[in-house]
Amino acid sequence: MTDKRDNANSGTGPVTQADVARFANVSTATVSRVLNGSSLVRPKVRETVEQAIAQLGYVPNEGARALARRRSNTLGAIIPTLNNAMFAAGMNAFEEEARQNGYGLFISVSNYDAAQESFLIRQMIERGVEGLLLVGNTRMDEARDLLQQSAMRHVCAWAYDPAAGAPNVGFDNAKAMYDLVDHVVDCGYRKIAMLAAMQAGNDRAQQRVQGVRARLAHHGLKLHAFAETRYSVQWAKKAVVRILSSGADAIICGNDVIAYGVLSSVKAKALTVPRDIAVVGFDDLPLSADLDPALTTVRVPAHQMGQRAALELLNAIEEDRDVRGYQLETHLVIRDSTMQL
Amino acid sequence: MTDKRDNANSGTGPVTQADVARFANVSTATVSRVLNGSSLVRPKVRETVEQAIAQLGYVPNEGARALARRRSNTLGAIIPTLNNAMFAAGMNAFEEEARQNGYGLFISVSNYDAAQESFLIRQMIERGVEGLLLVGNTRMDEARDLLQQSAMRHVCAWAYDPAAGAPNVGFDNAKAMYDLVDHVVDCGYRKIAMLAAMQAGNDRAQQRVQGVRARLAHHGLKLHAFAETRYSVQWAKKAVVRILSSGADAIICGNDVIAYGVLSSVKAKALTVPRDIAVVGFDDLPLSADLDPALTTVRVPAHQMGQRAALELLNAIEEDRDVRGYQLETHLVIRDSTMQL
DNA sequence: GTGAAAGCGCTAACAC
DNA sequence: GTGTTAGCGCTTTCAC
Numbered sequence: 001m002t003d004k005r006d007n008a009n010s011g012t013g014p015v016t017q018a019d020v021a022r023f024a025n026v027s028t029a030t031v032s033r034v035l036n037g038s039s040l041v042r043p044k045v046r047e048t049v050e051q052a053i054a055q056l057g058y059v060p061n062e063g064a065r066a067l068a069r070r071r072s073n074t075l076g077a078i079i080p081t082l083n084n085a086m087f088a089a090g091m092n093a094f095e096e097e098a099r100q101n102g103y104g105l106f107i108s109v110s111n112y113d114a115a116q117e118s119f120l121i122r123q124m125i126e127r128g129v130e131g132l133l134l135v136g137n138t139r140m141d142e143a144r145d146l147l148q149q150s151a152m153r154h155v156c157a158w159a160y161d162p163a164a165g166a167p168n169v170g171f172d173n174a175k176a177m178y179d180l181v182d183h184v185v186d187c188g189y190r191k192i193a194m195l196a197a198m199q200a201g202n203d204r205a206q207q208r209v210q211g212v213r214a215r216l217a218h219h220g221l222k223l224h225a226f227a228e229t230r231y232s233v234q235w236a237k238k239a240v241v242r243i244l245s246s247g248a249d250a251i252i253c254g255n256d257v258i259a260y261g262v263l264s265s266v267k268a269k270a271l272t273v274p275r276d277i278a279v280v281g282f283d284d285l286p287l288s289a290d291l292d293p294a295l296t297t298v299r300v301p302a303h304q305m306g307q308r309a310a311l312e313l314l315n316a317i318e319e320d321r322d323v324r325g326y327q328l329e330t331h332l333v334i335r336d337s338t339m340q341l
Numbered sequence: 342m343t344d345k346r347d348n349a350n351s352g353t354g355p356v357t358q359a360d361v362a363r364f365a366n367v368s369t370a371t372v373s374r375v376l377n378g379s380s381l382v383r384p385k386v387r388e389t390v391e392q393a394i395a396q397l398g399y400v401p402n403e404g405a406r407a408l409a410r411r412r413s414n415t416l417g418a419i420i421p422t423l424n425n426a427m428f429a430a431g432m433n434a435f436e437e438e439a440r441q442n443g444y445g446l447f448i449s450v451s452n453y454d455a456a457q458e459s460f461l462i463r464q465m466i467e468r469g470v471e472g473l474l475l476v477g478n479t480r481m482d483e484a485r486d487l488l489q490q491s492a493m494r495h496v497c498a499w500a501y502d503p504a505a506g507a508p509n510v511g512f513d514n515a516k517a518m519y520d521l522v523d524h525v526v527d528c529g530y531r532k533i534a535m536l537a538a539m540q541a542g543n544d545r546a547q548q549r550v551q552g553v554r555a556r557l558a559h560h561g562l563k564l565h566a567f568a569e570t571r572y573s574v575q576w577a578k579k580a581v582v583r584i585l586s587s588g589a590d591a592i593i594c595g596n597d598v599i600a601y602g603v604l605s606s607v608k609a610k611a612l613t614v615p616r617d618i619a620v621v622g623f624d625d626l627p628l629s630a631d632l633d634p635a636l637t638t639v640r641v642p643a644h645q646m647g648q649r650a651a652l653e654l655l656n657a658i659e660e661d662r663d664v665r666g667y668q669l670e671t672h673l674v675i676r677d678s679t680m681q682l
Numbered sequence: 683g684t685g686a687a688a689g690c691g692c693t694a695a696c697a698c
Numbered sequence: 699g700t701g702t703t704a705g706c707g708c709t710t711t712c713a714c
Contacts, residue, residue: 017691062469067692070693286574
């Protein structure tokens with residue numbers, strides 16, 4: 001590396017475009033042009049400027065650029081938490097897709113708190129993000145107003161509800177459960193219970209419960225037992241106790257993590273899965289295939305969802321139009337925690 | 342909600358401070374003052390302005406504010422991936438701490454690619470983040486130069502090496518392994534092997550290997566077998582085969598996910614843990630306590646690390662000084678995958 | 683207390 | 699092709 005803080009810019013603070021212009025003996029407009037790859041710059045001049053930039057170690061100020069262009073080249077994302085492999089995986093893909101298209105990512109977690117989400121939406125607007133990823137379709141009116149008044153382009157991921165009125169990029173949580181219920185019923189289980197994730201303010205959890213109930217009804221059945229639990233193996237272990245004593249012969253879990261807890265409790269009770277009781281999850285975390293027994297579950301395309309969400313946002317921005325939704329498919333993965341009775 | 346797009350701001354684009362000023366019949370300076378809670382504004386005037394703001398549905402432009410104040414109120418983070426529960430948990434805590442202090446978070450993933458990390462560091466500087474979280478101490482000279490020339494405040498998390506020359510917020514990966522090795526040796530295992538995470542460009546993985554080797558030497562032992570594997574249960578299952586056929590009686594894994602794969606392969610070989618062979622992990626993922634057998638591992642304070650990293654950055658910014666490091670402690674968690682022989 | 687004016691670092695017309 | 703001139707929307711002296 002060469003030494004920084006050469007001549008020019010004798011003052012304090014970072015090197016600016018003006019410093020470069022002075023040093024290269026051109027106008028700031030020209031510097032700006034080479035920076036933005038304008039073709040109307042003589043090669044000779046371009047080179048001079050580039051040298052000046054290297055010499056001075058100039059780093060453009062993207063904030064100022066954003067202000068002048070009125071484009072931030074930034075996407076935002078507000079998710080409930082990063083402590084959930086599905087959201088984390090989705091965000092990883094979202095960020096990669098955004099970056100590959102020259103966009104940065106501003107991220108916030110709402111802790112499943114609608115008021116907090118509204119607050120964060122406002123901040124995202126203040127920060128000038130050009131597109132926003134939100135999770136689910138349940139939110140405060142205030143949030144909707146904010147989104148609408150600012151004409152903020154956004155996608156609501158992890159759900160797909162044509163009636164939602166917001167562009168969804170995700171899958172139909174209720175419908176995904178149909179496949180699972182059909183499978184369990186086909187296997188011959190009849191005393192089917194469910195241990196769901198907390199439904200309050202979480203439309204994905206609600207939809208899954210509703211999907212199970214609806215499909216069960218379609219088969220002329222109803223939930224043998226029902227309970228909710230927080231998102232953790234430990235909580236699930238406790239929460240399933242009551243269901244177990246109800247004599248259920250199958251337990252549909254709101255997600256894989258809950259299923260892990262259920263599996264653990266079931267084993268502790270000396271019941272064998274899937275002979276005595278079936279256990280199914282939702283998400284298909286990487287680990288689920290390696291459990292003993294391997295978990296029958298629903299594969300959720302988290303990576304694809306994050307990527308798609310970014311793409312929909314980016315295309316809408318690019319083409320200066322409204323965001324379109326995109327429906328993703330889930331896929332039933334039959335493994336060893338269910339069996340043909 | 343009241344109707345937006347009232348009178349004033351007849352033009353296009355969002356409502357600006359100037360619109361509010363015009364509407365409230367004051368200067369933009371005054372609007373700015375009420376926005377920033379300046380005490381030198383008459384209550385009466387303040388109220389008028391606040392009403393105008395509400396009326397017009399004005400949302401401040403944080404970008405412009407940042408330009409004028411030369412403070413972005415934004416922190417940045419560049420991590421290898423979000424597809425790792427430890428990083429995700431750390432980022433969750435980092436974001437929360439940042440937000441609680443009025444800072445937003447700009448995030449990027451480098452995919453364990455040093456060149457990519459350098460590129461991203463540059464972007465973070467361009468975006469004007471006031472502090473940056475990086476992972477580990479291994480990076481390109483180019484990255485160091487960038488950091489130094491821009492005088493970017495930063496912390497290198499997930500490691501603690503007093504000799505690193507960069508402010509670390511984390512723990513000593515090598516030393517953490519000492520405890521684990523001591524425990525395994527104390528138990529009576531002697532043919533100790535290691536299945537590490539990929540070391541290339543990953544100083545945390547390297548340190549763990551080195552820690553194991555050093556402590557083994559201290560006990561007059563050496564690695565019975567050694568292999569590396571990618572971060573996934575599946576890869577670990579395959580990678581451990583060779584180690585298993587070496588006749589090792591204990592396997593130290595680079596992290597918990599690897600241990601999961603090892604546990605799975607060991608069982609498939611009809612060996613019983615911990616009687617025939619011990620298996621230990623590193624991280625203490627939430628699931629590790631619920632495995633069968635429950636995994637002996639090292640608890641890594643990911644949440645605390647993220648929070649601390651944010652705090653150190655924030656304090657340094659606040660007090661306008663260099664970032665200080667902070668050493669966190671790991672904790673050996675003895676469970677059922679090791680036993681006194 | 684409040685307003686006028688001068689920027690923050692950049693881009694985008696518009697001249698030349 | 700290149701320079702000049704206005705801003706982008708905000709904060710911040712500095713007068714009054």
